[in-house]
Amino acid sequence: MFSEIEARWREYWEKTGLYRTPDEPKNKFYLLEMFAYPSGDIHLGHFRNYTIGDVIWRYRKMQGYDILHPFGWDAFGLPAEQAAIKHKIPPDKWTFSNIERSRDTLRRLSISYDWDREIITASPDYYRWTQWVFLKLYESGLVYRDTSFVNWCPSCKTVLANEQVIAGRCWRCDSVVEKRRLEQWFVRITAYAERLLKGLDKLKGWPENIKTMQRNWIGKSEGTEIDFKIEGTDKSFSVFTTRPDTIFGTTFVTFAPEQPLVDELLPIMPNREEVEKYVQQALLKPEIERSFEGREKDGVFTGLYAINPYNGERVAIWVGDYVLASYGTGVVMAVPAHDQRDFEFAKRYGLPIKVVINPPGCSLDPSTMDAAYTEPGIMTNSGTFDGLPSTEGIRRVTEYGEERGFARSKVTYKLRDWLISRQRYWGAPIPVVHCEKCGIVPVPEDALPVLLPPADKVNFAPRGRSPLEDLPEFMDTTCPVCGGAARRDPDTMDTFVCSSWYHLRYTDPKNEGEPFSKRNVNRWMPVDLYIGGAEHATGHLLYFRFITKLLHDLGYLDVDEPAIALFNHGMVLDANGAVMSKSKGNVVSPVELIENYGVDVARIGILFIAPPERELLWSSEGLKGASRFLERVHNFFCNLSGNDEIFDFDQLPDVDKLRYRKLHWAIKRVKDDIENIQFNTAVAAMMEFLNTLGPRFPDDSSIPNYIARRFIKLLAPFAPHLAEEIWHRMGEKDSIFLSPFPDFDSTALVAETVTIAIQINGKLRATIDLPPDSDEEMVVSSALELDKIRKYVEGKRIVKRFYVKNKLINIVVK
RNA sequence: GCCGGCGUGGCGAAACAGGUAGACGCACUGGACUCAAAAUCCAGCGGAUGUUAAAUCCGUGUCGGUUCGACUCCGACCGCCGGCACCA
Structure with missing residues (x-):
């Protein structure tokens, strides 16, 4: 039933250029959804993502924003080559035909993209600038x-x-x-580690969990670098530690097998052969096996010794694959008494354990310890530092080494x-x-x-x-x-290089002389709302921020963060909570949905079933509700025509006063919910409003057009085709999206009566309808008139009362 | 192990600056319309006790706490999901 309506307005919007980006934005809004990898066709997850963006576009459009809402394709990548191998289709053919198909689907879904700005990362006019x-x-x-x-x-x-x-x-x-x-x-990218970290504090519109993930990924850690000389050579190395206070407890040092010095030292190692064999073996092991926590740590003694610069002690040099080559210096000072990994290693190979930190008020005995003591405490066996709290020792030990030139403060990042x-x-x-x-x-x-x-x-x-x-x-x-x-x-x-700067190209997608002009990029950047999945937290979203900062530093654009707000939608799973995949055969195609139900029904369905940020278990059962709702809307409003009634609220009949109030209450809820991206409750508010009108549009209403025009506008961001249809049937010539979104009348939100809950000792016993803002005495006396309240109060003493205006009264009796 | 998030009817979910738990929808039950069915409309729909009523009690993962009042705050625990994972 809706397919004819939908086709009409889809064509109308494209023909009239509704989605075209204004050239001279006064009130700019850059709305961006993560672009797509063209593997076949758009799937339900994309549909959800792009529908969320489309609702925002339509709402902002009705608020008069000048919006940039582009789309494109992350078109390079491995699957295209796999298709070439498997099906003998060239990667470009495969990719471009997938793009055709997916674009076609997006157009059928009437997502509000300005297709004039489409970009394809695999096309030479784009990748030329990726190379740039x-x-x-x-x-x-x-x-x-x-x-x-x-x-x-x-x-x-x-x-x-x-x-x-x-x-x-x-x-x-x-x-x-x-x-x-x-x-x-x-x-x-590590050169930008600190700025990528600091910049997160400015991103107030980003979800906290994404920022936390990025912080952890960057992994800033402040510590000390300490130089050790290798006995009998002129060579030395450094270790990185966050616990310089335990330096006197170092009983050996461990090199990562990949540490370049290991190779260099091989010729002079007494245990050369063993070490060579061990290193070779370690390098063969995949990371996943090596990094499995709880695995028994192994290693090999090199036969060489290093000198602890703080006390001149000789410590054995080992090679062990529990040490990561790519973090810090690739060498650790092993303090078995105070580091669990070193402890395990020492136990296994019978290496000495020396306690240098005691818990407050007691002293540890290495022979009875069954785990490292890693908490702060009091320094001991540490020369002049004895008796110092370890937390202070960290600073003092570093300063001591700095003065003597063999240590320095150092910041290390996990980011590679x-x-x-x-x-x-x-x-x-x-x-x-x-x-x-x-x-x-x-x-x-x-x-x-x-x-x-x-x-x-x-x-x-x-x-x-x-x-x-x-x-x-x-x-x-x-x-x-x-x-x-x-x-x-x-x-x-x-x-990920291609997708690290695409948001900039959208601002000037056809520029042949430069990747984008300063004028255009500064006109639109930053992205006001970026919508996509959380799976990109530590990949794309990090590169995207990094390259934006780089190009900012080089003077190509003014802002140094690409997006001020980020919204992560939840995943779409099948009814059993499984990921949809071709191999499982549980994929639901949006095309099949729109053919069976129509775009508007599918949109309302997917938006209503769950809040946008939460994962969604897809079931087409829920579409029945959406379909009934829209059919009711259609039947309610399709025969109305004419302009707004002019009226005086006080002269309205009571039924219309009530309808007026409910309408404005719905406007407020829909508006608030859209702004908070809570589309499920926005849809619920519209359904609720419709329910208050009754089974069909009330024919006793003196303000039918007033109600209809506003309700249809509320609906427009969610069910755009149907809303546009009804709008035009009401005699309008221009698109509903060129008309303003309704404002609510805040005086209408004050009800004539409010329902007040009456509690006795915190338990609900009755409710009572009273005029708003009634004072406490009035509420209590009205409450006490009720039989069911009186029976709880009689013979008892009222000890206390708690009154929450317009909500509830709690009477405490004894 | 560490860091996040989440546990509410048969199901998807509402409500949390602490204040009537379950809005809205799905499913289900009964009724109206119909020759009948579908569609639509009306009514009911957390559990228990109860003369189908009135009414009462219990209910937001578990156990405690704070409070006149807790889904909401605090503490401990259990379960699920996501991220990181020997980062020295």
């Missing part, structure tokens, strides 16, 4: 090549960033991630640099060339884009190196500096 972002990073000294142990997915046959390793497994295919020593491109190269075809090529004479040379800006070669010559079968490497027509080039023969970089960029 790379060059800016390069020029800023934030890109470097490094040979180190990196995350390697054996199934995708490519390296991964830390953020793409979920509990030791690949984010895409769930394979256990391995370590490989490779030369790769890194972006120094961002590994951005990928050994894949379907991504933005890294714009550098390797020249034998000149080394690494960035491609000049005016030579961008470095285009991907056509897919027809490419062998996509993963072989652990980029497919581009085997294409001489791509690889062979000339050096931009010396003009001699050179080779291109065969790797492509992590797709």
Whole structure:
């Protein structure tokens, strides 16, 4: 029944350019939903996400905002290559046909995107500027090549960033991630660690849990770095510790197997062979196995000793794979008495345990300890520091070492640099060339884009190196500096680079001379509301903030945080709470919903079933309610016509006074709920209002048009097609979204009577209707007139009374 | 283990600056309309006791506490979900 209505208005809105972004915004609002990876078609999770955004757009539009509401496609990525391998479809064909299909679906859903601003990260006019972002990073000294142990997915046959390793497994295919020593491109996001951390405090509109996740991910830790000399050599190393107060308890030090010094020291190690064997073995173990907590810690003694600079003691140097190479210095001072990991290690290998912190009022005996004592206490066995509280010792020990030049305060972060190269075809090529004479040379800006070669010559079968490497027509080039023969970089960029700046491109999507003009970017940025899933908390949302800060620092835009407010919608699961996936066969397509029920019903259904931030167990049962509601709305209002009645409230008949009040009460609730993104209760408020009108629109009303026009506007953000239809049947010529959202009459919210609860000793015994703001005496005396109240009070003494105006009275009797 | 979040009818959920628990909807039950069904409309719908009534008692994961009054605040615990996970 609604399909004809929906088609009419969908076309009308597109034809009249309702969604077009104003060129000169006066009252700007940048509304952004995370763009989509085009894998097949839009699914129910997308539908929920984009419907939430669409409600906001329609509401803000009716409030007169000038809105930028763009959409695009995160179009590079591995699945396109997998499709190429599996189905012999080229990645570009696969991707672009998915985009066609998904865009078509979004249009059928009438989501209010300005399609003139669509961007596709896999198109050369976009990735040209992704390469430009790379060059800016390069020029800023934030890109470097490094040979180190990196995350390697054996199934995708490519390296991964830390953020793409979920509990030791690949984010895409769930394979256990391995370590490989490779030369790769890194972006120094760690240079922005402090600012990324501090910036979170400004983001008042971000959910606390996302900010906490980012804080933990950045993992700032303040401590001390202490230098140790290696006995019998001129070499030294540093350790990082947050507990310098325990330095006198150091009985050995442990190196991570990957620590570069281990290799260097091998030739002089008395236990060289054992160490070599151990290191080799450790490197073979996947991270997930090594990092399993509770696993017995193992290691090997090198035969070398280091000198504790604080007391000159010799401490054994061990290598152990419980030490992380990539955190701190890759070496720890082991204080078994006061660190649980060191304690376990010492117990296993019979290493000495020396107590240097005693709990207040008692002293520990190493021989009877069955766990490390990690709490603060009083320093002991620590030379001149004895008797000092350990919390103060932290500062004093550091100062002592600083004065003597072998220690310093140090801040360490868990955040690692961002590994951005990928050994894949379907991504933005890294714009550098390797020249034998000149080394690494960035491609000049005016030579961008470095285009991907056509897919027809490419062998996509993963072989652990980029497919581009085997294409001489791509690889062979000339050096931009010396003009001699050179080779291109065969790797492509992590797709998170593409999505780290797309919000900026939307402000100026067709600019051919620059990624975006200053004028346009500053006109729209920052994003006023960013909507998406929480799964991007420590990936995309971190890169997105980082690149915005970088481009701000380089003067390309004014703001240094991309989005002032963030909303995370919940996931859509099936009725049993399982994730919808093709392999489980439980996927519900929005297309099937709109074909069976219509867009408006599907929207109301998905918005009403659960609050937007919560996860949603999908069941089409709930759609019946939505469908009945909209049909009632249609039947109520489809035959009304005409303009607002002019009336004097006091002259209205009582029934209409009541309807007037209820209407304004509904307006207030819907308005408040939209602003708080609580669409489920907004829909409930509209249903409730409709219920108060009765089974059909009351024919005794003297203000039918007044009611109808306002109610329809309340409904418009939620069921736009139906609202537009009724609006036009009421004789309007322009879109309902060009008309203002109704304001509520606050005087109408004051009811003629209020229901007051009467409690005796805190238990509800009766209710009574009284005029609003009645005083306490009046309420009590009216209450005592009631038989059911009198029976509780008779023969007793009223000890106390608590009166909450217009709500309740509690009479305490004894 | 640490950090978040959440536990409310048969189901999805409302209400929390402490103040009538269960709005709104689904399902269900009864009734009206109908030859009948569907649709629609009306009524009921947390549990227990109860002469189907009146009424009373119990109820927001569990156990305690604060309070005239607790789903809401505090303490301990149990369960589920998400994030981090040997970070020195």
